[in-house]
Amino acid sequence: MKSSAEIRQSFMDFFASKQHTIVPSASLMPQSPGLLFTNAGMNQFVPYFLGTEKAPYSPARAADTQKCIRAGGKHNDLEDVGYDTYHHTFFEMLGNWSFGNYFKKEAIEWGWELIVDVWGVPASRLYATVYAPSEGDPSSFDQEAYDFWAALFEKKGLDPKKHIINGNVKDNFWMMGETGPCGPCSELHVDLTPNGDSEGKLVNMDSDLCIEIWNLVFIQYNAEADGSFRDLPAKHVDTGMGFERACSLIQNTKGFTDFSQKPSNYATDVFQPIFRKLEALSGKTYADIYPESVESDKSQLSTEMKEAIAFRVIADHIRTLAFSLADGILLGNTGRNYVLRRILRRAVRYGRTLGFSSAQTFLPELVDTLVDEMAGVFPELKNRAAAIKENLQREEESFNKTLSHGLDQFSSVLTLLAASKASHPVTYESALKFLKDHHGEFSFPAEEAFKLYDTYGFPVDLTALLCSEHGLKLDQAAVETHMDEQRERGRKSRSQKIVRAADIATEASTEFTGFEEDSSSATVLEIHTQEDALLVITDRTPFYAEMGGQLGDQGTLTLGDAEYPVSAVQQLSAARAHSLPVDAKIAVGDQVTLSIDPNRRRPIEAHHTATHLLHWALHEIVSSDAAQQGSMVSRNRLRFDFNSGALTPEQIDQIESKVNAHIEAGEPVSWIEVPHDDVKGRSDIQQFFGDKYGDKVRVVQIGGQPQQLDGYSMELCGGTHVRNTKDIGLFKIKSEGAIASGIRRIEAVCGIAAYDWTRSVVEKSAEEKKELRSRLNALNEQLSALDAEPVHFPQFPHIMTGMLDKGSFEQKNQVFKDLLAHLQGLKAATVEADKALKKAQTAGAAKAAHAMLSELDLSGNLVIATQGPAALLQELLNGLKSQQFGQAAFLIVDDGEKLYLGALCGSSAKDNGLMAGKLIQSLAPIAGGKGGGKPDMARGAAPERDKAEELATKAKETLSA
Numbered sequence: 001m002k003s004s005a006e007i008r009q010s011f012m013d014f015f016a017s018k019q020h021t022i023v024p025s026a027s028l029m030p031q032s033p034g035l036l037f038t039n040a041g042m043n044q045f046v047p048y049f050l051g052t053e054k055a056p057y058s059p060a061r062a063a064d065t066q067k068c069i070r071a072g073g074k075h076n077d078l079e080d081v082g083y084d085t086y087h088h089t090f091f092e093m094l095g096n097w098s099f100g101n102y103f104k105k106e107a108i109e110w111g112w113e114l115i116v117d118v119w120g121v122p123a124s125r126l127y128a129t130v131y132a133p134s135e136g137d138p139s140s141f142d143q144e145a146y147d148f149w150a151a152l153f154e155k156k157g158l159d160p161k162k163h164i165i166n167g168n169v170k171d172n173f174w175m176m177g178e179t180g181p182c183g184p185c186s187e188l189h190v191d192l193t194p195n196g197d198s199e200g201k202l203v204n205m206d207s208d209l210c211i212e213i214w215n216l217v218f219i220q221y222n223a224e225a226d227g228s229f230r231d232l233p234a235k236h237v238d239t240g241m242g243f244e245r246a247c248s249l250i251q252n253t254k255g256f257t258d259f260s261q262k263p264s265n266y267a268t269d270v271f272q273p274i275f276r277k278l279e280a281l282s283g284k285t286y287a288d289i290y291p292e293s294v295e296s297d298k299s300q301l302s303t304e305m306k307e308a309i310a311f312r313v314i315a316d317h318i319r320t321l322a323f324s325l326a327d328g329i330l331l332g333n334t335g336r337n338y339v340l341r342r343i344l345r346r347a348v349r350y351g352r353t354l355g356f357s358s359a360q361t362f363l364p365e366l367v368d369t370l371v372d373e374m375a376g377v378f379p380e381l382k383n384r385a386a387a388i389k390e391n392l393q394r395e396e397e398s399f400n401k402t403l404s405h406g407l408d409q410f411s412s413v414l415t416l417l418a419a420s421k422a423s424h425p426v427t428y429e430s431a432l433k434f435l436k437d438h439h440g441e442f443s444f445p446a447e448e449a450f451k452l453y454d455t456y457g458f459p460v461d462l463t464a465l466l467c468s469e470h471g472l473k474l475d476q477a478a479v480e481t482h483m484d485e486q487r488e489r490g491r492k493s494r495s496q497k498i499v500r501a502a503d504i505a506t507e508a509s510t511e512f513t514g515f516e517e518d519s520s521s522a523t524v525l526e527i528h529t530q531e532d533a534l535l536v537i538t539d540r541t542p543f544y545a546e547m548g549g550q551l552g553d554q555g556t557l558t559l560g561d562a563e564y565p566v567s568a569v570q571q572l573s574a575a576r577a578h579s580l581p582v583d584a585k586i587a588v589g590d591q592v593t594l595s596i597d598p599n600r601r602r603p604i605e606a607h608h609t610a611t612h613l614l615h616w617a618l619h620e621i622v623s624s625d626a627a628q629q630g631s632m633v634s635r636n637r638l639r640f641d642f643n644s645g646a647l648t649p650e651q652i653d654q655i656e657s658k659v660n661a662h663i664e665a666g667e668p669v670s671w672i673e674v675p676h677d678d679v680k681g682r683s684d685i686q687q688f689f690g691d692k693y694g695d696k697v698r699v700v701q702i703g704g705q706p707q708q709l710d711g712y713s714m715e716l717c718g719g720t721h722v723r724n725t726k727d728i729g730l731f732k733i734k735s736e737g738a739i740a741s742g743i744r745r746i747e748a749v750c751g752i753a754a755y756d757w758t759r760s761v762v763e764k765s766a767e768e769k770k771e772l773r774s775r776l777n778a779l780n781e782q783l784s785a786l787d788a789e790p791v792h793f794p795q796f797p798h799i800m801t802g803m804l805d806k807g808s809f810e811q812k813n814q815v816f817k818d819l820l821a822h823l824q825g826l827k828a829a830t831v832e833a834d835k836a837l838k839k840a841q842t843a844g845a846a847k848a849a850h851a852m853l854s855e856l857d858l859s860g861n862l863v864i865a866t867q868g869p870a871a872l873l874q875e876l877l878n879g880l881k882s883q884q885f886g887q888a889a890f891l892i893v894d895d896g897e898k899l900y901l902g903a904l905c906g907s908s909a910k911d912n913g914l915m916a917g918k919l920i921q922s923l924a925p926i927a928g929g930k931g932g933g934k935p936d937m938a939r940g941a942a943p944e945r946d947k948a949e950e951l952a953t954k955a956k957e958t959l960s961a
Helices: 004-017 043-050 104-118 143-155 243-252 272-282 303-326 335-353 364-374 385-421 428-437 446-456 460-469 476-493 598-621 649-664 751-785 800-804 809-854 871-882 907-911 916-927 945-960
Strands: 061-069 090-099 126-131 164-167 173-175 180-191 210-223 229-242 519-529 534-538 555-559 562-566 568-572 575-580 591-596 628-633 638-643 669-675 696-702 713-716 731-740 743-750 862-867 888-894 899-905 930-933 937-942
Touching (some): 043 061, 043 090, 043 180, 043 229, 090 104, 104 180, 126 143, 210 243, 303 385, 335 460, 385 460, 446 460, 562 575, 598 638, 598 649, 598 696, 649 731, 731 751, 743 751, 809 871, 899 916, 916 937
Parallel strands (some): 126 164, 862 888
Antiparallel strands (some): 061 090, 090 229, 173 180, 180 210, 519 534, 519 591, 628 638, 731 743, 899 937, 930 937
16 A cells, blocks of 8 residues: 555656656745635745746646645634544645646646556546536636546546536636636546445535545636636646545555545544554544534534544644744734644643643654654754744643633533522532533523633633533624623723824825935925824935834924924825924925934934844844744833743843844944845845735845845844944843743843943842841841851952943943842842741740740640740640640740730640630730631731730630630
8 A cells, every 4th residue: 555655756756757847845834915824735836827927947837745724714624623534724735737838638638647547546436527607607618628528538438428527616616816817627526435336426515425636727817807807828727636635545445446434534644653642642542433524513422532533633733733833833822823822722622632631741742753754745844843842842831721720610610500500509520411411502601701711811712612512502702792892991991192194195205314314305295284293294304213113213303594303203105204393384395404313313223233133142042943023122222022932041141142242243234125036035034924025125134244145144124223233332131031922022221221221230239239238147146146057148349330330341241240140149148047047946946835835734724925936836836736735725926026826725625615716716806916727726916016915814814714
């Protein structure tokens, strides 16, 4: 039997023999901004079909296997995965392509040759569909395709009228959009019934006994805006064959010799190695069994069926996750990134069905199996295996906590729901039985589903899945209403800045001169009056408008002898509007001078260039997968968000040192505009998926030769920058921490801002050092009074503020680090002294308690009031218990700050109705305190020390009553 690798290779070899160039799969990150993921083989070839680019193959034909994901948007198979034999979120699409080269005859004949002659599918089990329009459908019957198919069937002695089936526009006419390239298509379907006698009645009937294996699209028309169709000057072929389906057909029928079993994609060596690994990890056994349909009632499925579905869902989802991460698509909170996060969470949820606990991650364990099976064709899996595992580990660990809390809360709501409907008390187990007995009668409260999401971070789609598994209805529209209301509350709670300029329509265009000039002459093109400002649009400006995370400029506009402040600048389409005082005397056509405030711009530029250095250093020190998720640069600080686990102190120190080393080196910073097509494939130039770039892009590079694109740091960036790294000054990381699951944030400062921040930290640290030293001295005095060994810590030799005023940045930075290290050591010494004091006090308290109890008559009830450390109370209680004290005792220990209270009731006291917990509850309020505990022992505390005598008197009265 052929392996899946052999089947894929035989497809490639066949079309290579037909002079096709074998093309690598495109990334799952689509080139089209309208797609979540690459979802079809033709995505990477669209420019050739549109004629905007010429196909680079000679002859103009290609073949490939394309990675595809359909798990969101228009094409979404997510909910069907695991319930039938052939739906997947990730799959490979085999295809052959002609770009104005061959057309229908060759495509049909080669398709038949591969399927029938090479792979051996019995021709009698094949059915071809051709386009036949209904009334109002485009174009005409595809007689040409029909005739080519008919000749092939007739050659095998088969009746074309039985084996060629007409299809309407839905099944057999392909359009790229409302307008653009389009054309009829032909599909090949395989009859998988045991006897092969369906006579084509199952074609396009969503039956897994008649599977579409190949679709041949003939792109021959252009759909016009007026609804007409004109012939394209060049006609193309676009075919697609599901690889997993092909493997299923060949392997499950033993090379088309045995149709006794229903073929399943999951019963192939594409999925079986993953199942074997899952079996080893879970201790469960996979069974290739399926519900009657994808709509089957999930609450009525057997445990074995639920486990089989879980195996399939996890095997499918790990492929989607691993291949996406290999292509640099990360898990996140928006768009395609959130789709991936949902898929991971579904996989983790199904993992619970296989017995995986919240303390056990299993998805990273599947990656090596996938690499072993697929890396020969998709080497990016092996190259990025470590990063894939790291991302999966982090996400799974994070969601496990959310899942556990959510499942607990869901179970609580189930129990309450059943209790509200039942006429008797219920436990969780009896609630499950009650709901099963009343299957489909009750709804899960929409407000609780929203609460699960809003309070516990539990995805609504998982709540819906759990509801379906328990036979509960869920009004998802009502849940969405709750979510809309929450969004509206959030919107109203935020202080919003209304940018009225956005309502201004203008066709003006402003040239930006700020890369080279701080001041520019300009002509006023338009003036728009606002309530509190004039928005002045000019033909030229050095003012940068806020974008790409960089704050906008401020400065002045000079007209003759008048000078007006420019408080802000806004981008309006291609124009740039400057905000002037509303009483400014200015008119359209005036010649003005626009000057930015350089004292504001230069620190912003320093922070922006430092952000590029930080991004580069993160890749060098942490991981090349630490991709930017957002940034902000101002004159006083920079903020950089990126995906990663928490950084270690050593990594932060290394990043800081690396950035400062390149600042000190004084390296050139340059930029150049180039065609986007020249750089969009370069991995050494940072560019961000999802960003919209024009035909021309600006590359900012640090190091290397200007105009050569050979720097060590290169990014597509439209912001302004320093000319030399030395202009940045000192770089200091203020903080690093999490802002979302898997997303970290670094805040840092440069130059004067770094110096000012460092100085403020030093001054604050000096005060803290003084307080810690005082605390350490006080603790040591107490230790000496108890004859315990004091804790010493060496004095810090430097005078902080003085050292910061002189020396190089490196020397100043070292002083800063030395102080923080000294401070950390002083904190540790204080903690150590505190522990030593408590230990000494405990030891002293034990001796004091023993001496005190040895002098007391323990035959009756006791009230003890004394002074000493808090530990004395526990030692007195311990001493009484060790002597098997059978009466009642009430204890008051005054440590100089508050009263610590204790009560103990032995067997005789309890027989007389005395209980320790009630003694504390009734007596502690006399001194403004409270407490409680068990009948035999209880504790409390009270702040009013002057009431100690009154409290002791009342305790004696209570115990003697």
